[in-house]
Amino acid sequence: MKEINKQIGVIERYTHILPVTDKTPIITLSEGSTPLIKADNIKKMLGVNFNIYLKYEGLNPTGSFKDRGMTVAVSKAAESGVKAVICASTGNTSASASAYAVRAGLKSIVIIPEGAIALGKLSQALIHGAKVVAVEGNFDRCLEIVREICENYDVELVNSINPNRIEGQKTAAYEITEALGDTPDYQFMPVGNAGNITAYWKGYKELNETKALNLPVMMGFQAAGSAPIVEKKFIKEPKTIATAIKIGNPASWEQAETARDESDGVIDRVTDEEILEAWQDLAETEGVFVEPASAASLAGLKKYLDNGDFNPAYSKNVVCILTGHGLKDPDRAVETVSRPPVVSDSVDKVVKCTGIK
Numbered sequence: 001m002k003e004i005n006k007q008i009g010v011i012e013r014y015t016h017i018l019p020v021t022d023k024t025p026i027i028t029l030s031e032g033s034t035p036l037i038k039a040d041n042i043k044k045m046l047g048v049n050f051n052i053y054l055k056y057e058g059l060n061p062t063g064s065f066k067d068r069g070m071t072v073a074v075s076k077a078a079e080s081g082v083k084a085v086i087c088a089s090t091g092n093t094s095a096s097a098s099a100y101a102v103r104a105g106l107k108s109i110v111i112i113p114e115g116a117i118a119l120g121k122l123s124q125a126l127i128h129g130a131k132v133v134a135v136e137g138n139f140d141r142c143l144e145i146v147r148e149i150c151e152n153y154d155v156e157l158v159n160s161i162n163p164n165r166i167e168g169q170k171t172a173a174y175e176i177t178e179a180l181g182d183t184p185d186y187q188f189m190p191v192g193n194a195g196n197i198t199a200y201w202k203g204y205k206e207l208n209e210t211k212a213l214n215l216p217v218m219m220g221f222q223a224a225g226s227a228p229i230v231e232k233k234f235i236k237e238p239k240t241i242a243t244a245i246k247i248g249n250p251a252s253w254e255q256a257e258t259a260r261d262e263s264d265g266v267i268d269r270v271t272d273e274e275i276l277e278a279w280q281d282l283a284e285t286e287g288v289f290v291e292p293a294s295a296a297s298l299a300g301l302k303k304y305l306d307n308g309d310f311n312p313a314y315s316k317n318v319v320c321i322l323t324g325h326g327l328k329d330p331d332r333a334v335e336t337v338s339r340p341p342v343v344s345d346s347v348d349k350v351v352k353c354t355g356i357k
């Protein structure tokens with residue numbers, strides 16, 4: 001039967017720039033092709049002249065940018081004939097790996113830091129049938145354990161140290177560039193394990209080499225309690241409400257520094273307070289609900305505007321990457337914003353609470 005209006009995933013859309021061949025089975029959930037949303041309400045709120053765009057990666061099939069890399073990593077794993085994939089995760093990688101593993105008919109094994117995963121993400125890994133093991137330790141320790149397991153057993157590591165993850169994730173740089181008709185001037189984004197900033201930088205460098213497009217300035221932001229790259233040292237006990245980026249020893253540390261230095265950008269930190277404020281701004285002014293870690297991008301932009309360190313001309317394009325969906329971490333919203341009033345079953349009482357009158 002003919003498939004009508006089939007949305008293709010990133011492997012089919014970007015075959016020519018990805019490490020796939022005719023022999024690679026394409027394991028896809030039609031990821032990518034996420035919207036680049038013009039944020040004119042935030043532009044007005046901030047009183048700036050330049051253009052602000054939001055790359056809403058929470059609209060990928062499992063709710064985060066990880067799907068772009070996972071389609072490539074799991075397709076290559078299936079091609080190689082392994083029987084299982086494994087990852088350490090602060091949540092989103094595990095949600096994505098377990099979903100793509102199901103489609104490939106592979107087992108998935110997920111190692112998470114105990115008590116430090118947002119509920120939405122844990123429920124995804126569980127419903128997709130992953131073998132989930134919670135370790136009494138932080139993410140960095142989980143990744144060490146997974147790396148050791150991979151040295152001794154025939155399982156494929158699908159964390160972002162797997163180069164196929166980076167290849168898949170670089171497609172977001174291509175999409176942004178296609179949507180704008182040019183590379184952006186500045187890109188603000190969260191940094192955790194630093195795979196994503198590495199992937200974007202690879203994408204933009206390729207576009208620079210093949211199409212002579214300008215390189216954007218990369219502005220990466222870690223959470224203040226988990227900012228090893230900023231502090232130039234491992235953080236033994238990282239702390240932040242943005243659990244996705246609660247990482248004290250990023251695997252792609254050096255690559256993140258390269259992106260920063262080659263682009264004349266920064267890797268800086270934003271406090272939990274600044275993250276939550278930007279997170280609420282996105283929901284309240286643009287109707288875009290993201291998980292807290294994602295809001296580190298806008299928090300970083302606001303910080304640099306406040307500092308006076310950031311003053312682009314009116315025609316410039318600034319993109320904030322929103323890495324994960326707000327429904328990943330619904331508890332945070334319910335805790336932060338006041339709960340709804342409960343009234344007895346009466347039209348009058350309901351009307352009184354609504355503010356209609």
Ligand code: AN7
Nearest residue numbers: 089090092093192193194195196323324
């Ligand atoms: C929403 O899932 O590390 O700098 O194990 O889930 O590429 O690590 C997630 C990271 C930003 C940081 N935003 O990206 C994992 C994991 C969200 C994330 C990041 C993550 P990287």
